[in-house]
Amino acid sequence: MLMDAKTAAALDEAKTRLAEEHLTDPNVVGVAKGFRTRDGELTDEPVVIALVRKKRRAALVSRSRLLPEVIGGHGVDVVETGEFRFSGATKAAAATPIAERFRPPLQGAGLGSLADGTLGTFGCLVRDRTDGSICVLSANHVLANFGATAPGTAIVQPAPLDGGAAEANTVARFKRAIPLVKGVGNTADAAIAQLEPGIDVSSTVARNLMAPISPTHRAIGLAFLASVHGGTFMAKIDTVLAQLDVELLTPDSTVAAVEGGRIEKVGRSSGYTSSVVLDTTARVFVDGYSFDDLIYAQRFSLVGDSGAVVCEGGNGRTYTPMPAIACRMLGAAGTLYDLPLDGDNAYLDQARDEFFGESAVGNLVVQLVYQNLDVAVNRLEAATASPEEKAEAQRYYAKYRALVIGLLGDPGSAVQLSQENVDDIRTVFAGFSPELVTLPEKQALWVIFDDVIVPSVGRTRAGLLEYMNDPAVYRRVVTALREIPGLEVDDTYGFSGR
Template sequence: MAGPDEWRAARPLVRQARDQLWERFQGDRNIVGIGFGPPSRGGRLQDTPACVIRVAHKVPLDQLAPGKAVPSTMDIRGHTIETDVVETGRFYAQEFREKERPALCGISVGHRDITAGTLGCLVKDLRDNDRLLMLSNNHVLANQNVCQAGDPIFQPGPYDWDNVPVPGNIIAKLTRWVPLLWNGPYNRVDAAVAAPDDDCSVYDDMKGDMTRPTSAQPAVGLLFAGSKAETLLNPIDDVMTALGVEMVFGPAARSTVTADDVIPPGAAVQKTGRTTEYTTGRIVAIDQIVSVTYDHGNWATFDDTIVTTAMSQGGDSGSVVCRGGSGASGFVFTCQFLATAEELTGVPFTQEWLSFSYARDKFLANTVAGRWLIDTLYLNESTAMYRSAEVRPQVPDEDRAFAQALYSQHGGDMKLALMNPDRDDIRVSEQFLLDAEESLARARKYMLPEEADAAAQTIALVRARGIVGKNGRDLITMLDDPELLAKLKEIAASTGSLVDPDD
């Protein structure tokens, strides 16, 4: 075991090791972060400081190309620094219910052109006579730099409007933001503030049992991203400095993380967010350089990030994270099927869970074919999980890159169509079907022949029904057709392996 003094002395040494490794491996997209924390052995955190390398997918040592292996130890100023490689998946910016007045912290907000995020807390504007401002992320309030000062901020966020803009939902106007730097340069924070409207009641407290940041429960960070395994925070001190704001209760209501906070099991923290509401976890790393994926194929590198155990999902971005709580997160991701699909392809399906579940419950479940598809998916989920585990080692980088390129091309439109199927500007294109056919051609080698044939028949069926040019509402109408359901059942039966929920 290492004592507190040993942890404190190791921090600057690990930081130097981190910088050397990042310079060497920053072009490797499988490495998503490097920072200071305890290593893990057999699923247990060890009470020794180390340089921890976070990867999207762990690759056996004998399968790594020369020069790609991370050294097991590093010599820094005459000291031996241990390293550890941890698989976390990729990190994604977590933008993603009801209207509340007075508006409390921890609830749904967002710029008019995003889905929804979280109102973190209220802060004082040091540049304007301590007026109160709402704190959240750039990608929640400022639409990833695509904005202007004065843009309206909605509560609830646009995702939670039920697709009907309501002027009465405007709660604030965008004041300022820290621009996000894409594809290389270091960022310190993903943060923005907005000024509440004079006639809008915003109450300086937190929804639920957690309280706002105080000296008894100081804030340590602003939640901005996460994966299925961990959550990322910007240090709250950096956020305050970058935006020129301060906590309502002053500097005593925020706390700097130190080496002591990562000594296993890690300092307990808590948050209240739009999606997962109240959760608690523990700090597992600090001083993290990390790569985060945003919409439209953009990615951003952040320095000095705080890493916690998993305590968030899409829509929790902007939550303020404070000291306190039990630290026992008990956090389980909503959909293991999507998490497995993400592992296979590198496409952020897990971060689209809310879009999928919203469309499923509001639209798909109200059609005869849609209900059958939903039930079939869940009834055959265990088989799909098993098969995915078998094929995962066989998926080459070029197929993963192809899937990610398709997501970058079509993912944004698909998300918007899921939220609002009546949009006339988003329709099925011939290119979309061609891409689907190319995807099937690539996937055939991972499928049983009868499964591949069934998929080809399904694509041919929807093509024959004139799917090109249809919008989301047209597709919903198509799915509410007993004849289409009968055809889909025939195709499913031809595989000999799919369990029909109606049998």
């Protein structure tokens, strides 16, 4: 779906007006332009998109903070994205961070300012057009601490928080940055530091997790801002290079991002990840800074990945890791139905990482569990189950446990979702008591059942993952979930609507 230049220009004007009037609202984090999604379906209506931390019904919002339905003659689509923050501001918690010492320093490794104690990622090497020197490219808030760092300040690898807090670990010295200014629209968060004499040059990526930048593996952006679940804003690489007056070491190695394009990167905290571009004209407001004309992707970076260079490629679904789901929900459900679920936590984690984590819809389900875990556990602990309900639960457990475990262990399984499976799911949904599932929640479950589960009959595991990665399917699920009062939904995927 394409937008003509005249409409795009008009929407940009309306987007600027919306930002001027509402970006001071702490709930509004950004704006973008795109097409409206209605009833879970993408329409051809061009709109301005308002990105909010939390989407609330109009009746619950004061009139002074109510977002307009129309601005500049164009409709406004309000979409929830969750919280965003600079991803290099604090130490990150990651299972296997790229925190070791590399000589020569390599793209994707952790680094930071010795004086400021910052933490971020070695983006790549660039050549300074002003004097021909070789420099490290990363984020401004990593190399320059939002402009507070003096030129010549030592940049160390590994970062100070990763054990590199010594002058002997210096690999470069801060040279210059794209200024970050509050109250105006910024388009990039980037800086360079000149390599120290005697530091060798290498285009290799840390741990060989990704191919080097080249004309066949082109760079599209620089990651610098992440949400709590990995939603990532990126500056466009050509914007970064032009404003810093630098160039990549290999010519013809950049390309413009396109919506739907697969991307990959290697960062200090999340290592190798691959996702899909969801927007190329996003605008965001965080910590007093406004940014325009950004790229956005889902579950692509974490705290400490700031400065990572993003390239085209990958499978589009190697996402940032999620912490283990607490097993207390399994324990509460096991107690309610007299089932040995405590021993199945490993399979639950496997299902999360090796099935649900491979799709957009699956990731939404995982996030939904995290955010609403206390409510679910409290309901399970307060509920009672009749002997008949316990017997029915035990029957389904015996019927499907071995099958599910087998499917989890065989990614290439040819087993298809059968009509009998779907009928069993229907019976389970229908049997949820009001103690466990409210009426609005059950209504949403039936929408998801009709729109997602019923059309999945005959699909294999691979086919199910492909279907659950369909943006239209994802939007239908999100639309249904948003109708549930009180449900916490962190929708950091597909806010553009395009």
